[in-house]
Amino acid sequence: MPNEYVVEVNDLKKYFPIKSGILQRTTGHVRAVDGVSFRIQKGHTFGLVGESGCGKTTIGRSILRLTDPTSGEVKISGVDIGKLKKKELRPFRPKMQMIFQDPFSSLDPRMPVGEIIGEAVKEHNLVSRSEYKEYILKVMKDCGLRPYYIDRYPHEFSGGQRQRICIARALALNPDFIVCDEPVSALDVSIQAQIINLMKDLQEQRQLTYLFISHDLSVVEHISDVIGVMYLGSMVETGTKDDIFKEPLHPYTKALFSAVPVADPDIKMKRIILEGDIPSPSNPPKGCKFHTRCSQCMAKCKEEVPVPKDMGNGHIVSCHLYD
Amino acid sequence: MADKNQRQELKKIKKYNLKKYREYNKQMRKKRVPESEYLTKMKNPDNIIEFDNLQSYFYTDVGTVKSVDGVTFDIPRGKTIGVVGESGCGKSVTSLSVMRLLQGPQGQIAGGEIRFNQQSTGRALNLAKVSMKEMEKIRGNEISMIFQEPMTTLNPVFTIGDQLCECISLHNPEMSKKAVEERALETLKMVGIVRDGILKNYPHELSGGMRQRVVIAMALACDPQLVIADEPTTALDVTIQAQILDLLRDLKDKINASIMLITHDLGVVAEMADYVVVMYAGRIVEQGTADDIFHHPAHPYTIGLMKSRPMLNQKVDRLYSIPGNVPNPVNLPEYCYFKNRCDSCVEACSGPYPSLVSLSDTHKVSCHLHQGEAAHKKQTGGKQNA
Ligand SMILES: Nc1ncnc2c1ncn2[C@@H]1O[C@H](COP(=O)(O)OP(=O)(O)O)[C@@H](O)[C@H]1O
Ligand SMILES: Nc1ncnc2c1ncn2[C@@H]1O[C@H](COP(=O)(O)OP(=O)(O)O)[C@@H](O)[C@H]1O
Ligand code: SF4
Ligand code: SF4
Ligand SMILES: [Mg+2]
Ligand SMILES: [Mg+2]
Numbered sequence: 001m002p003n004e005y006v007v008e009v010n011d012l013k014k015y016f017p018i019k020s021g022i023l024q025r026t027t028g029h030v031r032a033v034d035g036v037s038f039r040i041q042k043g044h045t046f047g048l049v050g051e052s053g054c055g056k057t058t059i060g061r062s063i064l065r066l067t068d069p070t071s072g073e074v075k076i077s078g079v080d081i082g083k084l085k086k087k088e089l090r091p092f093r094p095k096m097q098m099i100f101q102d103p104f105s106s107l108d109p110r111m112p113v114g115e116i117i118g119e120a121v122k123e124h125n126l127v128s129r130s131e132y133k134e135y136i137l138k139v140m141k142d143c144g145l146r147p148y149y150i151d152r153y154p155h156e157f158s159g160g161q162r163q164r165i166c167i168a169r170a171l172a173l174n175p176d177f178i179v180c181d182e183p184v185s186a187l188d189v190s191i192q193a194q195i196i197n198l199m200k201d202l203q204e205q206r207q208l209t210y211l212f213i214s215h216d217l218s219v220v221e222h223i224s225d226v227i228g229v230m231y232l233g234s235m236v237e238t239g240t241k242d243d244i245f246k247e248p249l250h251p252y253t254k255a256l257f258s259a260v261p262v263a264d265p266d267i268k269m270k271r272i273i274l275e276g277d278i279p280s281p282s283n284p285p286k287g288c289k290f291h292t293r294c295s296q297c298m299a300k301c302k303e304e305v306p307v308p309k310d311m312g313n314g315h316i317v318s319c320h321l322y323d
Numbered sequence: 324m325a326d327k328n329q330r331q332e333l334k335k336i337k338k339y340n341l342k343k344y345r346e347y348n349k350q351m352r353k354k355r356v357p358e359s360e361y362l363t364k365m366k367n368p369d370n371i372i373e374f375d376n377l378q379s380y381f382y383t384d385v386g387t388v389k390s391v392d393g394v395t396f397d398i399p400r401g402k403t404i405g406v407v408g409e410s411g412c413g414k415s416v417t418s419l420s421v422m423r424l425l426q427g428p429q430g431q432i433a434g435g436e437i438r439f440n441q442q443s444t445g446r447a448l449n450l451a452k453v454s455m456k457e458m459e460k461i462r463g464n465e466i467s468m469i470f471q472e473p474m475t476t477l478n479p480v481f482t483i484g485d486q487l488c489e490c491i492s493l494h495n496p497e498m499s500k501k502a503v504e505e506r507a508l509e510t511l512k513m514v515g516i517v518r519d520g521i522l523k524n525y526p527h528e529l530s531g532g533m534r535q536r537v538v539i540a541m542a543l544a545c546d547p548q549l550v551i552a553d554e555p556t557t558a559l560d561v562t563i564q565a566q567i568l569d570l571l572r573d574l575k576d577k578i579n580a581s582i583m584l585i586t587h588d589l590g591v592v593a594e595m596a597d598y599v600v601v602m603y604a605g606r607i608v609e610q611g612t613a614d615d616i617f618h619h620p621a622h623p624y625t626i627g628l629m630k631s632r633p634m635l636n637q638k639v640d641r642l643y644s645i646p647g648n649v650p651n652p653v654n655l656p657e658y659c660y661f662k663n664r665c666d667s668c669v670e671a672c673s674g675p676y677p678s679l680v681s682l683s684d685t686h687k688v689s690c691h692l693h694q695g696e697a698a699h700k701k702q703t704g705g706k707q708n709a
Contacts, residue, residue: 051560158648188409189587193631193644200641215560222633222642245636259565260635261590265613273569274562277530 005075006177006209007040007063012072014058018282030282032058034233035072037308040177040226045203045210047224047241049217049256051278054230056213060179063211064096065089076177094124097170101182103162107154113140114150117168126173136172142205143168144198160191164198171202177209184219196223217260221245226314229253232289233281235308239315249317252290288320296321333384340382344428351427351455361452365440371549371581372398372421376435377451379413379420383429386653390416392605393435395679396598398549400440403575403582405596405613407589407628411649412602414585418551421450421583422468423458441465442548464494467542471554473534476541477526483537484522487511490544506544513577514540514570532563539570546578553585568595589632593617598685601625604650604660607679611686621688623667659691667692 013036015029033055040046048056062069065081074082076096081089100106107116118136121127127135137147143164154162163183170178180199184192200223202208214220220227221241228238229250237250248254255272274293279285285292291301298320306318366373379391391413398404406414419425420432437450443465450458462468470476478486487507492498498506504522511521514536526534535555542550552571556564572595575582584595592599592613599616601609601624609622620626630643647664650656659665662672671677671691679689682696 051562160648188649189589189628190409190631190645191648193642194646196633197642197644217561218633218635221635222639255562257635259561261564261568261588261594263589263593263617263629263632263634265593265596265617271565271569273565277532277563278560 004042005039006042006077007046007211008073008075009039009059009063010037010073010075012036012059012062012074013070014055014062014067015070028282031233031284032281033062033069034281034284036230036233036235038226038228038235038238040209040211042176042209043203043207044225045212045223047220047227048211048213048230049215049220049227050230051215051256053278053281055233055281056230057181059230060098060181060211060213064098064179066098094120094126094173095175096177096179097173097175098179098181099163099166099170099183101185103159103166103186104154106166107162109154112151112153113145113157113165116154116165117172120169121172124173139168139172142202143171144194158191159187160194163187163195167195167198167202171206174206175208177211179211179213181213182215183212185214185216192219199223217257229256232278232284234289234318236290236319237315237317239317240313243313243315247315249311249315249322250290250319251294251296251321255293288318336384336386339387340384340429343382343431347428347431353454354456356452356454356457361449361454361457363436363438363447363449365438365447367397367399368440369400370397370438371400371440372583373438374417374435375438377417377420377437378432378434379416379425379430380433381430383653388652389605389655390430390652391420392655394602394605394607395435396600396607396610398581398583399598400548400581401575401579402597403584403595405592405599406583406585406602407587407592407599408602409587409628409649411652413605414587414602415553417602418468418553418583418585421551422462422466423450423453423455424462439466440548463490464545465547466549466551467545467547469535469538469542469550469552469555471557473531473538474526476538477534479526481525482522483511483524483526483529487522487537487541487544490541494545510540510544511537513543513574515566516540532559532566535559535563535567536570539567539574543574543578547580549581549583550575551583551585554587555584556591557586557588564591571595589617589628601628604652604655606660607687607689608661609686609688609690611683615683615686619686621682621686621693622661622690623665623692624661627664627666 012033014033015031017026018028018030020027036059050056061067063074069082073080081092114136117139145164145168184195187195203210212220212223224241227241227244228235231252237253248257255274258272276293279292287303288301288306291297301320306320308316308318309322310316374394374396377391377394381388381390394417408414421437425431432451439448439450441448484507488503491506492503507522516533516536556567586592596613599611599613600607603624609625616625620629627645631645633642645664650660657675659672659677662668669691677689677691677694679687680693681687682693
C-alpha cells in the first residue's frame with residue numbers, strides 16, 4: 001500500500017484570543033498555527049522543527065483534538081476528526097496517543113506503574129480481564145521495563161525510565177499514530193540514545209506513525225523520514241530528510257541548521273547569525289513573516305505572503321526567492 | 324532487626340552531620356580569617372584558577388553526597404575551559420564552590436584548595452578558605468557568573484538600568500551618574516542591545532535571549548578575570564544560542580578574561596573550549612585539549628558520550644547507547660564508578676578506582692585500560708597528538 005497517509009493536515013489554523021481589561025474583551029489573537037498543511041505516510045516519522053513558540057505543540061494538540069482548531073482540516077486514516085462529535089471521537093482516542101517532554105509531571109505520583117500503564121486499557125476494554133496482567137507485562141517488557149516495576153511508584157524511577165513508562169502507557173492502547181512532543185529533550189545524552197533506539201524499534205515492530213516534535217535538529221535528523229520547518233506559526237519548508245538537510249532552501253532553514261554546534265573543534269562552521277529576536281505571534285510581520293531577520297529580504301517580501309512551491313520530490317518551500 | 328539497624332545507621336548519620344554543621348558554623352562566624360590560612364602560591368603564574376583535589380560534600384539525612392570528590396584542573400589566563408558531563412555529575416557544585424555559594428551548612432567544601440591568582444593585589448588566595456567578606460569583594464567583581472536562568476541574576480523589581488548602573492558605580496565610585504549611564508549603554512551595545520528606553524525596561528519586558536545578554540553585560544561591566552558560565556545557553560533556542568556564544572567568544576578576546584564554561588552539550592564545548600574536563604559522578608574521568616578529547620577520546624564514558632549523540636549529516640542506523648544509569652551518589656563503590664555501564668571492562672576494573680594517568684603533556688585519563696600507557700609513552704617519548 002504505497003502512499004497510505006495516516007495523517008493529513010490541511011490549512012490548519014489555531015488562534016488563541018488575547019483578553020485584556022476588566023471586561024476581558026478579546027483585543028487580539030495569538031496566531032499560534034497559521035495555515036499549516038502536511039501529511040504523514042503510514043510507518044513514517046514526520047519531524048517537526050522550529051524554535052520555541054513557533055506552534056509545534058499546538059499542532060500536535062490540534063491533530064489529536066486535545067484543543068479545537070480555529071479552522072482547517074485534520075484527517076486521521078481518512079476520517080475528518082474535526083467533524084466528529086465527542087462520542088464519535090471516543091473509539092479513535094486509543095489509536096492516537098501523545099508522549100510529552102516532561103516525564104515527571106505527566107505521571108500520577110500516587111499510582112503504581114502497572115496501573116498507570118493499564119488505566120486506559122481498562123477504560124477502553126482493550127483486553128479481557130484474564131489476559132490483562134500478562135498484556136501489561138508484555139508491553140512493559142517491550143519498553144525495557146522489568147516485571148517487578150509493576151508495583152513501584154514513579155518517584156522511584158530516573159528520567160529515562162519514567163519516559164519508558166510514558167511510552168508503555170501510550171503503547172498499551174495499541175495506537176497507530178503517536179505525537180511525540182520533545183520526548184527526549186529533558187533527558188541526558190546517554191539516556192536519550194536509549195529512548196530514541198526504543199522508539200525506533202517499536203516503530204518497526206508495530207508499523208507506528210510518528211509526529212516527532214523537537215527543537216533538537218540532530219535528533220530529528222536521526223529519527224525522521226520527512227521534515228517540516230516552522231517559523232512563527234507557518235511551515236516554511238517541508239521535504240524528505242535528505243533533501244532538507246543536504247539542500248535546505250529557505251533562508252530560515254539555512255540559518256537554523258548553521259546555528260547547530262558541531263561536536264568537532266576542527267569544523268568551524270560558516271555561521272549565519274540571525275539578528276534580533278523572533279517577533280510576537282500576536283503581531284507577525286506582514287508579507288513573509290521572516291523578512292525582519294532575513295538577509296536576502298527583497299521589496300516584495302515585505303508585502304506579499306510567499307505561497308508554498310513544490311521544487312520536486314515533495315520538497316516544498318515558501319519563499320519569494322523561488323518564485 | 325533490619326529496621327533497627329537502619330534506625331541506628333540514620334542516627335549515626337545525623338550525629339555526624341551535626342558535628343559537621345557545628346564546625347561549619349564556627350568557621351563562618353569568624354569575622355576575620357588570618358591571612359596565613361588562605362594565602363597560598365600558584366603552581367603556575369599563568370593560571371587564573373587552580374583546583375587542587377577539591378572536595379565538595381553535602382551532608383544529607385541519607386548520608387554524605389560526595390558531589391565533587393577530588394577534582395584537580397587549571398584554568399589558564401585567557402583560555403576557555405569546558406566542563407562537560409551529564410546532570411548530577413557535579414559541574415554546578417564545582418562552579419558554586421569557586422564562588423562559595425554552596426548551600427551551607429549542608430553543603431561544604433570538605434577539602435582541597437581553589438587557588439585564585441588575584442591580579443589586583445598580586446596575591447594567590449585559597450578561595451576555599453577566605454572569609455565570606457573577602458569573597459563578596461571577589462564575587463561579581465573579579466569573578467563573574469552567568470547562570471542558565473538569567474532571572475537568577477536579575478532582580479525582577481528593578482529596571483535594567485538600575486541594576487547595570489549599580490554594578491558599574493560599585494566598581495567606579497568616582498564616576499558621575501551621567502557617566503555611569505553612558506557606560507551602561509555602551510556595555511549594552513557591546514552585547515548587541517541597542518534599543519530606546521532599554522535602561523527603563525524591567526527584566527520581564529525582555530525576551531530570554533535579551534535577558535541573558537543583559538546578564539553578560541553586567542558580568543562584563545566589572546571587567547572580570549574569570550567568567551563562570553553555567554549552562555548559559557541551555558534555555559535558549561539554537562539561533563539565539565549562536566548569538567550568545569558568538570558574543571562570549573568575542574568578549575573574551577576583548578577583555579582578555581578566562582571562561583569556565585559548564586555545559587552538557589558536547590557541541591557547545593567543541594565550539595568554544597580550548598581545554599575540556601569530562602566529569603562523571605563527581606570525579607574527572609578525562610581531561611585534555613579540545614583536540615585530545617574530541618579526536619582522541621580515551622575513556623569509555625567519553626567515547627560513549629560522543630557516539631550516543633546523533634550528529635548532523637552523519638547517518639547511523641542505530642545510536643550507540645550507554646546502558647543503565649548514573650550510580651547513586653551516596654554509596655559509591657570502591658571500584659571505577661563507570662564499571663556497571665562500561666563495555667570495555669578488564670579484570671583490573673574490579674580493583675581500586677583507577678588513578679589519573681597522563682597520556683601526553685595535556686591529556687589525562689582515569690581508566691584501567693590506560694594504566695600501562697603512561698609509562699610506555701615516557702619511554703618512547705612519543706606524543707600521540709603532536
Ligand atoms: N493555551 C494557550 N493560550 C494562549 N496562547 C497559547 C496557548 N498555548 C500556546 N500559546 C501560544 O501559542 C504559540 C505557540 O505555542 P506552542 O505551540 O506551545 O509552541 P512550541 O511548542 O513550538 O514551542 C506561543 O506563542 C504560545 O505562547
Ligand atoms: N543542595 C543539595 N543538597 C544535596 N545534594 C545536592 C545539593 N545540590 C547538589 N546536590 C547533589 O550534588 C550532585 C551534583 O550536582 P550538580 O553539581 O548540580 O550537577 P550538575 O553536573 O548537573 O550541575 C548531584 O548528585 C546532586 O544531587
Ligand atoms: S520570502 Fe523574502 S524575506 Fe522571506 S525568507 Fe524568502 S527571501 Fe527572506
Ligand atoms: S576502568 Fe574499567 S570499568 Fe572503568 S571505564 Fe575503564 S575499562 Fe571501563
Ligand atoms: Mg512545545
Ligand atoms: Mg548544573
